[in-house]
Amino acid sequence: MREITHNEVSKLYDCIHELSEYHNKTSVNFKGYYPLNPYENTLESFKNALRKKESYIAVTEIEDRIIGFCKVDIKGEIGKLDYLVVKEKFRGKGFGKELMDWAMLVFDQNNVRHIEVKVVDGNKAIHLYEKYGFKMKSHILGIER
Numbered sequence: 001m002r003e004i005t006h007n008e009v010s011k012l013y014d015c016i017h018e019l020s021e022y023h024n025k026t027s028v029n030f031k032g033y034y035p036l037n038p039y040e041n042t043l044e045s046f047k048n049a050l051r052k053k054e055s056y057i058a059v060t061e062i063e064d065r066i067i068g069f070c071k072v073d074i075k076g077e078i079g080k081l082d083y084l085v086v087k088e089k090f091r092g093k094g095f096g097k098e099l100m101d102w103a104m105l106v107f108d109q110n111n112v113r114h115i116e117v118k119v120v121d122g123n124k125a126i127h128l129y130e131k132y133g134f135k136m137k138s139h140i141l142g143i144e145r
Helices: 006-026 039-051 095-109 126-131
Strands: 055-062 065-075 078-086 114-116
Touching: 006 039, 006 055, 006 065, 006 078, 039 055, 055 095, 065 095, 078 095, 095 126
Parallel strands: 078 114
Antiparallel strands: 055 065, 065 078
16 A cells, blocks of 8 residues: 555546446445546546645555545544545455545544534445444435535
């Protein structure tokens, strides 16, 4: 596992694409809704956040291929676990835990006191977050028109 720079963000395209496919397939209320933005726009926002030092991104690789990544955002004492993605065929092998450990370390190193993660309904990763002490704080309701 290693952190990446803004110059490497384009390498996350496959992971972002697979995440959208996963949400479209499994999310209770988001089927067919992803991607919210074109992938290129998402990756460009990642680049900008890394340049501004507002975010950190770590990747996990096998044979120089990125199989997962984690993006955290930090603003003062507030941290956001923005993305934690592991490609489907590599799930259940500890890569998510490895990325989560990295995220929690980054939050500790930056004296973050409040951390949030938003999880769509139906996402199995909620169990991983709960193992780290995350608890449900709110439900967000929405309607598409």
